[in-house]
Ligand SMILES: Nc1ncnc2c1ncn2[C@@H]1O[C@H](COP(=O)(O)OP(=O)(O)OP(=O)(O)O)[C@@H](O)[C@H]1O
């Protein structure tokens with residue numbers, strides 16, 4: 001049995017009088033690969049924002065490795081080991097690829113030299129050949145890799161990838177998937193939020209589906225693909 005790395009209980013987020021999320025109960029196991037699917041506006045990014053500390057939930061609790069983090073600021077949650085990549089890559093412009101990693105490293109406790117750590121993370125995502133290049137010169141795939149690398153510098157226990165493959169070709173999707181699989185093999189739990197259905201199905205051990213802020217289905221990829229409710233809400237069938 002896996003230990004629980006992240007546990008959400010009764011989490012709700014309200015914007016004005018509109019409840020964008022919840023109440024949601026969801027546990028994620030140590031080293032698990034969890035996929036999150038759901039139509040546009042289902043509350044997926046809002047959920048991630050409640051986990052990472054961009055938002056504090058209006059109700060409910062978020063526990064990470066047994067600690068109640070519901071009221072912690074985002075940078076403190078990151079320090080504890082929660083990392084995320086953004087739906088739209090946000091590189092620091094006017095800086096090289098290496099410098100883009102040295103900035104977040106200033107906020108991390110790492111063993112040894114920060115430059116060595118940055119280079120080793122860049123190698124793990126396949127960006128070794130680009131370390132001295134300005135971030136503006138990167139391709140879409142390389143920007144996605146840089147986004148992942150920036151999330152990984154702090155050696156997280158949980159990585160949340162919000163649409164890390166949007167806009168990529170099939171070959172490029174395979175490349176990002178293999179980076180995420182390799183990371184997961186090193187013990188990092190991964191939450192993948194993705195609209196690219198075959199990618200999330202290949203990757204995930206378990207998938208949960210959201211609709212209008214509610215978790216409406218959960219199961220293996222096969223179970224989710226065959227779930228009539230998921231077909232209705234997600235595929236419009
Ligand atoms: N800061 C905000 N203020 C007001 N409403 C918001 C805010 N953020 C999100 N919402 C609303 O909450 C709902 C959920 O949005 P969210 O971004 O979580 O959806 P999503 O599942 O990530 O969608 P997508 O697949 O398009 O990324 C939407 O109706 C959205 O308009």
Ligand SMILES: [Mg+2]
Pocket residue numbers: 044045046087
């Ligand atoms: Mg989103």
